[in-house]
Amino acid sequence: xxxxxxxxxxxRLTALDRLGGFFVLRTGVPPRGPLPTxxxxxxxxxxGTPAEVYADPATFRVEKVxxxxxxxxxxxxxxxxxxxxxxxxxxxxLGAAALCGQVPDLDPELLxxxxxxxxxxxxxxxxxxxxxxxxxDAVVRAGLLVPLSAALRSRYRVSPGLLWGNAGSALAGxxxxxxxxxxxxxxxxxxxxxxxxxxxxxxxxxxxxxLDPRTLRRRSCCLYYRVPGGGVxxxxxxxxxxxxxxxxx
Numbered sequence: 001x002x003x004x005x006x007x008x009x010x011x012r013l014t015a016l017d018r019l020g021g022f023f024v025l026r027t028g029v030p031p032r033g034p035l036p037t038x039x040x041x042x043x044x045x046x047x048g049t050p051a052e053v054y055a056d057p058a059t060f061r062v063e064k065v066x067x068x069x070x071x072x073x074x075x076x077x078x079x080x081x082x083x084x085x086x087x088x089x090x091x092x093x094l095g096a097a098a099l100c101g102q103v104p105d106l107d108p109e110l111l112x113x114x115x116x117x118x119x120x121x122x123x124x125x126x127x128x129x130x131x132x133x134x135x136x137d138a139v140v141r142a143g144l145l146v147p148l149s150a151a152l153r154s155r156y157r158v159s160p161g162l163l164w165g166n167a168g169s170a171l172a173g174x175x176x177x178x179x180x181x182x183x184x185x186x187x188x189x190x191x192x193x194x195x196x197x198x199x200x201x202x203x204x205x206x207x208x209x210x211l212d213p214r215t216l217r218r219r220s221c222c223l224y225y226r227v228p229g230g231g232v233x234x235x236x237x238x239x240x241x242x243x244x245x246x247x248x249x
Contacts, residue, residue, distance in 0.1 A: 165220030168210025
């Protein structure tokens with residue numbers, strides 16, 4: 001039996017800072033002024049050009065990522081952008097659950113996002129409300145990843161299997177990071193708690209088939225190999241970048 005010692009989730013969420021950059025969640029008013037909530041960012045695009053940050057934040061982010069990585073097609077940029085957000089969501093929620101035994105309420109109406117910031121995605125919580133660890137799936141998968149996937153698929157031709165594969169890969173990556181932190185800092189209970197909670201999350205049909213349970217390699221590809229100079233990720237379903245079919249680039 002492992003004795004779990006939790007730390008109360010403080011009003012400014014500073015306990016998460018020690019886990020690393022992907023786990024940080026800022027609170028209060030962003031210095032750059034009001035940012036769009038995720039709820040508004042995922043709504044149907046408003047009038048204006050996609051190049052404007054607040055006209056359609058989701059499209060703006062994808063186009064920013066596309067320019068940054070020189071993506072050859074929009075779905076590659078969509079995949080990279082979505083996986084970055086998924087990693088942030090899982091890191092914040094699972095990190096808080098494993099370290100503090102509580103989860104911050106990441107309601108899309110409370111969570112603000114700067115689509116013009118560098119990676120990892122800049123997130124601000126306008127009000128800190130605590131939810132129990134049993135709400136972890138509802139907070140992240142149902143509350144954030146489902147609407148994010150719907151918003152991206154309404155704008156781009158991208159398969160749900162690719163997006164859920166990204167989410168599963170990001171969740172496994174979060175567990176690995178928490179395991180490493182726990183080992184370095186002599187907190188094995190944090191790593192064990194993270195693995196236990198992740199096991200429950202992977203039981204949901206949206207995530208259940210995303211990784212091979214023996215190797216933890218994903219069963220889909222995030223398409224990063226299509227980026228100039230890119231290759232396959234450590235958990236990719238491919239051993240080497242696949243060659244394009246004849247007549248395709």
